[in-house]
Amino acid sequence: MTSAGTDVVAQLRAAGCVFAEDEARLLIAAAAETGAALPALVAQRVTGTPLEHVLGWAEFHGLRVAVSPGVFVPRQRTAFLVDQAVELIRTRTGHPMVVDLCCGSGALGLAAATIVAAEGRTVTLAAADLDPVAVECARRNLTPLGAPVYQGDLFEALPEELRGCIDILLCNTPYVPSAMIAQMPPEAREHEPRTALDGGSDGLDTFRRVATDSSAWLASGGHLLVESSEEQAPLALAILSKHGLAGRVAESGEHYATVVIGTRP
Template structure:
């Protein structure tokens, strides 16, 4: 590493960046690719801006996903939800309708559609989010896939013709209990939208709203996949049951991820 690189590493390490060497390489590369001033990028990172917001992209499930400043950064653990969705998509006939609700930058839909396309399958994809900045970001990622991105509150954003036709509903709802947000890392707490984090008193407020309407939007036999905290999963199953969905829990010890899956009965 050059002397400039060594200096960057030292500044990042002093700021508490655990992976200072790797971050330094990424920042140096970003400056070279974009013509940005390296010192400005490093200063942003040192002042607490998430690395993904500084770079303008995040690595998710092997893809480079554009992430605008102020947009929720996709977490590595959420790749488990995508893997589960891909399994369900491959079991579908024809061209399954996949919707990425609460889509943020659109990483989940982008990854799922890209993975199944590489295996010779195809889906019809759409996405939606309430945050206009997230919608613009998701359009940057999903428009090349031919996927529309709608702006609005949960299902209200979707066109009526999708009602009863969604085969796979990816919905990474906010699930951090309100009282716990203050304990989150500053990178998330100060730089990501509250609407993407705050799940209400028990973290399941948005999940409840999704579950209440999912049955009417899913196709017969369609699946809803939602990430949750391990301690929330049993309550989430009860909520699914209240709204006529058959629920199950999937867990990944490797990624420390819990996904709750609700399925609409096929008749």
């Protein structure tokens, strides 16, 4: 590494960046690719801006996903939810309808569609989010796939013709209990929208709203996939059952991830 790179590593390490060497290489590459001033990029990072917001992209499931400032950064553990969705897409015939609700950057829908396309199949993809900044970001990622991104509150954002037609509903709802937000890393609580983090008193407020209406929007045998904590999963299953969905839990020790899956009979 050059002397300039060594200096960047030292600044990042002093700021508490655990993977200072890796981040330094990414920041140096970003400056070279975009023509941005390296000191300005480093200054953003050492003052707490998420690396992904500084770079303008996040690596997710092997893809480079555009991530704008103020947009939720896709977590690596959520790749497990995508893997579960892809397995279920493989069981559907034709061109399954996949919807990424609470889509943020659109990373989940993008990854699922890309994996399936590499296997020689296609899906019909749509996405939606309440936040206009997220919607604009998701359109950057999903428009090249021909996927529309709608703005609005959960199912209210979707066109009526999708009612009863969704085969796979990806919905990474916020699930951090309100009282725990203050304990999250500053990168999340200060730079990501609270609406993408705060799940209410027990973390499942948005999940309840999604579960309430999912049966009406899922196709027969369609699946809802939502990430939760391990502790929340039993209650999430009870909520699914209350609204007529057959629930199960998938867990990954590798990803430290828990996914609750509801299926319309």
